[in-house]
Amino acid sequence: MRIEITTDAAEYRSRTEQFLLRDPLRHTVMTTSIASHVAGMHGPVATPHFLSLHADDASVVGAAMRVDGRDIYLGELPDGGAVAVADALAEVIPENGGVEGIIADATAFAERWSALHGVGFHESYTTRLYRLGALRVPDVPGSLRRATESDAARCVEWAGAMRVETGISPRTQDDAVIRNRVAAGFLWFWERDGRPISMASNQIPVHGWSRISLVYTPPEERGRGYASAVTAHLAQLLRADDLNVCLFADMANPTSSKIYQAIGFHPTHEFVHHAFD
Template sequence: MKFTTYKTPMQFYPVVEELLYKDEVTNVLTIGILKGAQADDDFSNCFFACGEVDGKVTLALVIYGLHLVLVTNEEAYLREAAEFVANKNLVYPGVIGSRPYVDIFVEHLNALVDHSIELAMSQRIYRLDQVSDIKRAKGVMRPATLEDLDLIMDWSRLFAEMDGGTFNEDRSRKNRIKGIEDKRMFIWEVEGEAVTMAALGKSTHKSVIISLVFTPENQRGKGYATTLVADLSEYALSLYDYCTLYTDLSNPTSNGIYMKIGYKPVADSAMYLVKE
């Protein structure tokens, strides 16, 4: 496999676009990352690389902002990819990718680096084309405002802890402010009180990820998250052809809720975290 690195996402995206859109639902996160990155101007801590076999791109590696993302649907060259990454001495808190390829890649990588990379979350990727007719909880969906920012930051911190991921205060605040200004952050409100949040996340030309679904512990079990996701998904379907959503497979309640709304499982993925 021949590996090529690129300095900017603008150079990289056209090279890997065909690979990414072969499985758009699975790769919506990576597509969204690369689309968003093109508005940036500092790529000093980023990494963009692809692997080619006989002139055909079959693998992509991306670091933008946080984790190392692996994109491939071929097992044959994962050892070579792991060796390539290990030799680059890259800094990343974790690795994300679709299964089984990310599992095999990390297994090879663990044999080559001086730290341990351990499974943090088994995930499932869902697709929604139409919202099912479900019972709605009381309340109303509204776009978040900057007055909600402190609360959203508190919930984002708890969301990251619950997900077992890392939380960067400055990056998160910047992203939440942008989400509010772009009207992509939403609140479920009951009698003037914010009780749940969710967001429109990364997107492609056809789809968008429903993300940051969080309800504080004292408001759970009342159907607020279910209703917000259903209403936000309906809104998203007025803008895109379909929605996608990532879930923690260890939480059968949330997986059951999303399927009740109409989300159908498409693929499995995993998030690994580096343990020094």
């Protein structure tokens, strides 16, 4: 296998798009990240690294990336591909702090990275990817509203609170990313009596798919169905634009998984994140 690494998102999209779109649901994180970088939605953030694996005939057979200073993310890989990716990135981004992907690939990568750098690793979280089937919209008081520039500070605050609750370390570029998402029209509130009480976001649509993320309700507003409402109504809006809809849920949080399945989402793939000690 031959490996190519680039920091140019447009070049990478041209090189790998056909491969990634063989399974756009599985690759939702990669395709939306690439599209967001091409669209300039990430601003002055850490240099991205996009990796592709190629067969002898030059066709793409695997993909991985590291963007926004996050940890390495693995797309579909051939047998032995996780080890090859770890070898290729070990000297390029030695400061990398973890890896996420399908369980078998992420674990193989973590084992190889640990051997190369002499560090341990541990499982920090697992997630399940869901796709929307028959949507069931709950009857909850309130309405959906797109966040505007005047809401940006609240969106940044709530996104930060969500990261703290889920144990995700904050990064200096997070605030800029959220503000760019507000400017692009991708952040939404569930509002009641003129007051935002829950939040959700949709990722930039890519080839007929959009992913819902950043579903957050402040603790004092929980237990009233607002997260279900904002998610379902945003999904309904995306469906009206002829988009397929997906989202991730933390497998350690049975409440979110129950909410999403109740409104029509069905589990597909499971992913793990390993952090290096």
